[in-house]
Amino acid sequence: MKVRENEVKKRKLPAHSQEMIVALLIIVAYLCNMQRRMGLGNEWNLLFKPLRVTICMGLFICWGISVQRRIINRRLRDDLMIIDGMVIFWFAILTIQDYFVIHQGMISRAIWYGTYIPQLMIPTFMLFAAMHVRKTDSYRLPRWTWVITGISLAFMMGILTNDYHFLFFRPRVSVDMLESYYVFMPAYWAAIAWIFALVSMSVFIIITRCRTPYSLRSARLPFGLMLIVALYFVLCFAVPPEISCLMGDRSVALCLASIGIVESCIRTGLIPSNTGYDKLFTVMPMGITIADDQWNIRYRTESAAEISEGMIKRTMYDMVPLDQDTQLRGFRIRGGYAVWEQDVSEMVAVLDRLRQNSVELRERNYLDEQTYRTVSSLRQAQEQNRLFNRIQDETRSQNEMLHRYLKEYRESGDEVEKRKILGKSAVVAAYIKRNGNLIFAGEKNEIITTKELYLCFQESMQNLELLGIECCLEIHIPGGLRISSARRLYDVFECALDQLLDDCSLCSVNIGDRNGKIAFLMECEGGGDLNMECGPEVRVEREDGVWRIICRIDDSEREEGEI
Structure with a gap:
């Protein structure tokens, strides 16, 4: 297998090769601009002028493409792309003026005024870009930045409308004369100071937000470029015209300086970029x-x-x-x-330790498992004993009654009487059984279904029929009810039945839902006395030889619907 390790590094050009290429292209563009001063003929102008435009425009476009690829933060990238767009617009209108417009007249003056649009907007968006450095995409500029935008727009509109007030430029002879024949007014110098203030503030904000070590050392490059631009700007106005012609195109120089300051911040790490991963x-x-x-x-x-x-x-x-x-x-x-x-050394050590522990745990698990089973069985037996004791306590009177019936059965010699005693025993035994079922069900769930309640009453009534008692049972509850309510109804039924069982010939039970309460109606036809001491909600009536036991129980917490 061919190992092409770090192939990109082997093919890389020497250090700072990109800077060298850019510097060489700028020198070539400068020489193309100075070809007239070198004494070359106009025929060379057809070659050098397009070459200069191509080099400058290519540099500006390539820088914008590189920004699009290197900058991750979306809002920061948008601000830098606007700066690049302003630079391209600045150079484009200068090229149009140089190629197609006479250097006097209203159109030329409008183009000259128009160059101050990017000159003011580039520093403004440079400040916005600085404020987006090391911020998230969701970051929004504070409201006071509208003041910055307003001042820049005010200067821009003042320059564009200079012909109406001459606060920025005042002509020496005629309005249609060239820029060199204008006097720069104090408002113009205020605009220049505003531009330098925005650029300085932008670089200062970028430096203060830098998180890399030696950030002040990295700031020397952008500050150095700013000093060079300031010195160049002073020399353009201070030196005689014979020497100032060697300064080149001032507008193109400022375009390159704008990009150079931003690029220096990117190269030094003051502005984070998507580079250096190799x-x-x-x-x-x-x-x-x-x-x-x-x-x-x-x-x-x-x-x-x-x-x-x-x-x-x-x-x-x-x-x-x-x-x-x-x-x-x-x-x-x-x-x-x-x-x-x-x-995986730590994992291997852990696995070795786990193997040792597994042997120890395997020996202990058997004893722990046996202990757990013993304790679980003991707890289960204790719980069963508790429930059996509870059932025994709550059905004590029925158990005594059942023992009495069985004793009477053994002592009686009449078969008819024995059959009647067995029927009574079956009724009492059914209550003991069903009441125990309700207690067991209450340990698992607080709600019982209507069907289970129906089975409790049905079994008791089936045993009543063994005694020749006609029975009727109707339960209409559109859902379940609480265990406590079900046991209460069943206890009322059993209490009445124990007293009326000897003389009862007909028994009817009707249970239904009445306005959120459970209504219980039990009718028994026959003689005998009835004393219901089951609480204030139970009412007893007798009419035409029929005992009526009426009871209403509040069961508001029961579940709605079928269960």
Whole structure:
């Protein structure tokens, strides 16, 4: 396998090659602008002028493309792209003036005034870009920045309407004369001071927000460029005309200076950019290898081990052990494959310890399991005993009654009487059974279904029929009810039945829902006395030889609907 490690680095040009190329292109453009001063003929102008325009416009466009690729923050990138657009607009109107417009007249003067649009907007958006440095995409500029925008727009509108007030430029002879025949007024110098103030404020904000070490040392480059621009601007106005012609095109120089200041902040790290990942990758402490689609190694960190092509291919499907404490893992990436080394020494040590612990735990688990089963069985038996004791206590009177019936059965010699006693015993036994079921159900759930309540009454009434008693049962509850309410109804039924069982010939029970309350009506035809001491909600009536037991129970917490 061919190892093309860090192939990009091997093909890289010498350090600062990009800066050297840009500087060379600027020198060529400067010489193209000075060709008339060199005594060359007009025929050379047809070659050098388009070459100068192509070089400058190409530099501006290429810088905008590089900003689009390097800057991650969307709002910061938008501000820098606006700056680049303003530079291109500035150079474009100068080129139009140079090619197609006479250097006198209203159109030429309008183009001259128009150059101050980018001159004022570039520093303004440079300040906005500085405020977006190291902020999230959701960051919004504070409201006071509208004051900055308003001042810049005021200066811009003042310059564009200079012909009406002459506060910025005043002609020496005629309005149609060139720029050199104008006198610069105090408002013009105020605009220049405003431009330098915005640029200085932008660089200061960028420096204060820088989080990299030696940020003040990095700020020397943008501040140095600002001093050079200030010195160049002073020389353009201070030196005689014979020498100022050697200063070149002032507008193009300012365009390059605007981009140069921003680019210096990017190159020095004052403005974060999406570059330098190859250096960061090389010094990473983690062993990583990157190969292309043909399995040729392109990049490898300094701590990465030598691995073969076969090992790289195997990592795409499974983990590959490199040594006892290291494993290789692979992942498919765009344009190739990435393999990284994972230190598993701690995991291996943990696994060894776990193996030792598993042996110890296996010996203890048996005893713990037996202990748990014993304790669980004991608790289950205790819970069952508790429930049985509760049932025994709550049905004590019925149990005594059942024992009395059984004693009478053994002592009686009449078969008819025995059959009647067995029927009574069956009724009492059904109550004991069903009441126990309700107690067990109440331990699991507070709600009982209407069907279960119906089965309780049905079993008791089936045993009543053994005594020749006609029975009728109707339960109309559109859902379940609480266990406490069900047991209350069943206890009222059993209490009345115990007293009327000997002389009862007909028993009817009707249970229904009445305005959110459970209405209970029990009718028994027969003689005997009835004393219901079951609470104030139970009412007893007798009419035409029929006992009526009426009860209303509030069961508002029961569930609605069928269960």
